[in-house]
Every structure is written in C-alpha cells, then in structure tokens.
Amino acid sequence: MAEILIIGGGVAGISAACQARQAGREAVILEAGDRYGGLLDHFHKDGFRFDNAVHFAFSKNEPYSEVLARADLITHRPEPYNYEQGRWLKHPVQNNLYPLPAEEKVEAIKSFVERPARGEASDYRQWLYEQFGKVIADRFPVRYTGKYWTVPPERLSTDWIGNRLYRPSLEEVLFGAMTDRTPLTYYLPELFYPRRGGFRAILDPLVEGLDLRTGKEAVRIDPSKRFVECRDGTREYYEYLVSSAPLPEMAEMIDGTPAAVKEAAEGLWATSIALVSLGLNTPEAGEHLWFYIYDRDIMPARVHAPYRKSPDNAPEGCSSLQFETYFSRYKPLPVSLEDLEGHVIGAAEKMGLLCAPDIDVTDCRILPYANVVFERGMTGRRKIVRDYLAEKGILPVGRFGEWDYLWTDQSYLSGKKVETLPCML
Numbered sequence: 001m002a003e004i005l006i007i008g009g010g011v012a013g014i015s016a017a018c019q020a021r022q023a024g025r026e027a028v029i030l031e032a033g034d035r036y037g038g039l040l041d042h043f044h045k046d047g048f049r050f051d052n053a054v055h056f057a058f059s060k061n062e063p064y065s066e067v068l069a070r071a072d073l074i075t076h077r078p079e080p081y082n083y084e085q086g087r088w089l090k091h092p093v094q095n096n097l098y099p100l101p102a103e104e105k106v107e108a109i110k111s112f113v114e115r116p117a118r119g120e121a122s123d124y125r126q127w128l129y130e131q132f133g134k135v136i137a138d139r140f141p142v143r144y145t146g147k148y149w150t151v152p153p154e155r156l157s158t159d160w161i162g163n164r165l166y167r168p169s170l171e172e173v174l175f176g177a178m179t180d181r182t183p184l185t186y187y188l189p190e191l192f193y194p195r196r197g198g199f200r201a202i203l204d205p206l207v208e209g210l211d212l213r214t215g216k217e218a219v220r221i222d223p224s225k226r227f228v229e230c231r232d233g234t235r236e237y238y239e240y241l242v243s244s245a246p247l248p249e250m251a252e253m254i255d256g257t258p259a260a261v262k263e264a265a266e267g268l269w270a271t272s273i274a275l276v277s278l279g280l281n282t283p284e285a286g287e288h289l290w291f292y293i294y295d296r297d298i299m300p301a302r303v304h305a306p307y308r309k310s311p312d313n314a315p316e317g318c319s320s321l322q323f324e325t326y327f328s329r330y331k332p333l334p335v336s337l338e339d340l341e342g343h344v345i346g347a348a349e350k351m352g353l354l355c356a357p358d359i360d361v362t363d364c365r366i367l368p369y370a371n372v373v374f375e376r377g378m379t380g381r382r383k384i385v386r387d388y389l390a391e392k393g394i395l396p397v398g399r400f401g402e403w404d405y406l407w408t409d410q411s412y413l414s415g416k417k418v419e420t421l422p423c424m425l
C-alpha cells in the first residue's frame with residue numbers, strides 16, 4: 001500500500017512526491033507514459049531535440065526558484081514577433097504598429113481612441129474591444145483567438161487573462177506607430193532555459209530517489225476500497241490519493257460518479273496541439289526565438305526555434321523550428337498530420353524561414369492536452385467536479401488536475417498542496 005499515491009509524473013506529480021519525501025512520507029508516482037516530465041518532456045530525432053512546444057522558465061516564485069537554482073540556465077530577452085500578411089511586427093502589436101501602411105495605422109489609432117469605456121466585460125471579445133478598440137482587436141487578437149483557443153472570443157470568459165495581454169496607453173500606441181524603437185513591454189522581463197538537456201532538465205535533480213513507476217496508466221479508482229487500477233490490470237492501494245490526470249478523465253475513472261458530475265465533466269474541454277518539428281542543415285532558420293501568426297490561411301498559431309533556446313537542441317551548424325497548430329472538439333484539425341507537414345513547409349517557405357531542400361528531419365505528433373479553455377460557465381462546471389473529488393478524498397494538482405491555466409512554476413506550487421493532506425500535518 002502506498003501512503004501517498006500520485007497519478008502523473010509531470011512537474012506537479014514530481015513536486016508532490018518531493019514534498020511528501022521532505023516530510024518523511026512515502027509516495028509512489030504512477031505515470032502512464034514511459035518517461036517522466038509530461039508536457040515538460042522532449043523527444044529526439046537524428047541529433048535534434050524538440051520540447052513539447054515552446055517552454056521557458058520565468059518565475060521568481062520562491063519554491064520554484066530553488067528548482068531553477070539547481071539548473072545551469074541560459075537567459076533570454078523576450079522579444080517575440082508577429083507575422084501578418086507578409087509583415088513582421090514587434091510584440092505586442094497594439095503598441096508596435098509601425099510596419100503598417102499609414103492609412104491602416106490611422107484607422108487603428110482612431111478606433112483605439114474611440115474604444116468603449118473599460119467596464120466589467122462579460123466576455124473576451126468585449127474585453128478586447130475595450131482594451132484595444134475594434135480595429136486592432138479584430139485584426140490581431142480576435143483572429144489569434146480563433147487559431148489558439150479554437151473558438152470565437154465571445155465564447156470565452158476573461159478569468160484567465162491576468163497580465164498576459166499588454167494594455168498600452170494612447171502615448172504608447174502613438175509612439176509604436178511612429179517608430180520601431182519601442183521599449184520591451186512583454187509581460188516578463190527575462191526567460192530562462194537549461195543549457196543542456198532540454199526544458200525537462202529542470203526536473204532531473206528532483207526525480208532522483210523518487211518511486212516513479214512508468215507505464216502505469218490509471219484507468220479506474222475505487223475510493224471506498226482505496227485502490228487505483230492500472231491499464232495493465234495491477235492495483236495500487238493507497239492511504240491518500242493525489243492526481244494530476246485531467247479532471248474530466250477523473251470523473252470517468254471513479255466508480256459510481258453521479259450523472260450530474262459526469263455531465264459537468266463533459267463540459268470541460270481543452271485544446272490539443274499538432275506539433276510539426278523541422279530540423280535543418282543550415283545554421284539559421286528565420287530570425288526569431290518565437291513568433292505568432294495571424295493569417296487564417298496559415299494553420300499554425302505559434303512557431304519557435306528550439307536551437308535558439310539552446311544550441312544543445314541541434315547538431316552543430318544546424319537549426320530547427322517547431323510549429324504549433326491548435327485544434328479541439330469545436331475546431332477539428334482539418335487535414336491529416338502528413339498534409340499538415342506539407343502545409344507547414346509551404347508556409348515556412350512563404351514566410352522566408354527556410355528552403356525545403358534544407359530540411360533534414362521532420363516530425364509530426366499530437367499533444368492531446370494543451371490549454372484548458374475558459375469557456376463562459378466553465379468555472380461552475382469545474383467546481384462541481386472538484387467538489388466531487390474532494391468528497392472522495394482525492395486531491396487534484398497541476399494544470400489539468402486543477403483544470404487551470406497554470407505555468408510550470410504554478411504547477412510545481414500546485415503539487416506542493418500535498419502538504420494539506422492530514423498525514424502531512
């Protein structure tokens with residue numbers, strides 16, 4: 001019997017196990033995959049390393065900075081770009097309109113000046129109009145929402161925004177329309193990335209000595225007899241259960257979940273990503289560490305350059321790019337992975353990032369869980385499922401366990417919630 005049984009060997013599950021160990025408690029992690037790391041993991045192909053989508057460390061929160069302190073990190077200045085109809089604009093676009101034609105700048109600024117007063121916007125579209133005016137909003141973030149969140153912005157609440165979108169003053173919008181010598185207004189001052197070993201390397205010092213069992217996918221939970229059944233037929237008994245598995249899947253796994261809870265769980269959904277990764281035999285691919293794409297006829301929403309995060313991610317003299325195309329139950333991937341690869345290569349050529357003959361390595365894969373979608377009404381449905389888990393004595397942790405828009409540092413902190421278990425007090 002495990003004193004504390006943890007479902008999931010991503011950063012949240014690992015953090016939970018470390019916290020338990022520190023308190024002298026025995027913890028066992030069940031990980032469905034054959035490696036630890038979850039979203040922080042990477043894969044290799046012919047000497048290239050690709051993370052599971054763009055990942056940087058940026059938090060200063062105390063416990064997490066202890067983790068970062070153990071890693072050998074490269075510091076990056078966050079200078080993302082935006083691609084739209086053949087133009088490259090600095091990020092964020094709202095205060096970097098400089099490359100647009102004069103007439104379009106005037107139209108955008110006029111609409112910014114005439115934007116509705118900031119109020120209690122009940123949906124994301126209204127929020128965008130209030131921050132940026134209709135012209136900038138419709139041209140950039142509204143289009144990006146369709147690509148990244150896969151639904152129109154009026155379907156989203158505003159609960160998740162926080163400081164993620166920069167809200168410029170009129171002076172900043174005017175300044176950025178007149179010059180490209182604008183200051184950095186990205187919401188993070190600097191980004192960190194391990195010099196060696198990919199982003200997952202930040203977890204390596206933590207996992208040493210943990211009882212982490214891979215190939216153990218939890219498929220059924222009997223909370224009265226206190227066991228978790230794995231797909232391989234084995235049962236793990238527990239005193240306390242912690243889970244970083246996706247919240248809606250938990251509702252399905254628990255024996256006897258009431259229909260009302262299942263219904264609430266079915267209303268929780270996340271986006272998925274189709275990742276296309278390219279390894280090139282040229283020393284440079286494009287000019288940017290990462291950028292966003294607004295054009296609707298280009299399927300990926302975001303692109304990053306793994307070799308720029310660290311040269312350790314590509315063989316010497318080579319470069320690499322990774323393209324993220326988002327899809328969901330409301331916007332299925334319109335093409336096969338094979339066709340997506342062809343589309344991405346064509347788009348990359350069009351954007352001037354590469355020449356197809358320079359590509360040595362290609363990889364296409366799906367990440368089923370990317371971003372929890374804050375559809376209006378989601379938090380109410382989430383509460384029903386969370387309350388049910390609490391009633392069954394199960395502690396949900398992590399991005400998909402808590403069903404929240406958590407960065408790595410927040411998922412790490414979330415794992416530390418095991419300290420609230422009675423055995424830890």
Ligand SMILES: Cc1cc2nc3c(=O)[nH]c(=O)nc-3n(C[C@H](O)[C@H](O)[C@H](O)COP(=O)(O)OP(=O)(O)OC[C@H]3O[C@@H](n4cnc5c(N)ncnc54)[C@H](O)[C@@H]3O)c2cc1C
Binds near residue numbers: 030369
């Ligand atoms: C596109 C993208 C970009 C991101 N960029 C950044 C960034 O730049 N910086 C940053 O700080 N954060 C970033 N994040 C967020 C970060 O990835 C997450 O906060 C973090 O990885 C979540 O960790 P977790 O342990 O909660 O979940 P996961 O990493 O999903 O781990 C959960 C683990 O549980 C396992 N599991 C699931 N179900 C079961 C089951 N039934 N039985 C057993 N095991 C199971 C899974 O295999 C997985 O290993 C990004 C996320 C995405 C999607």
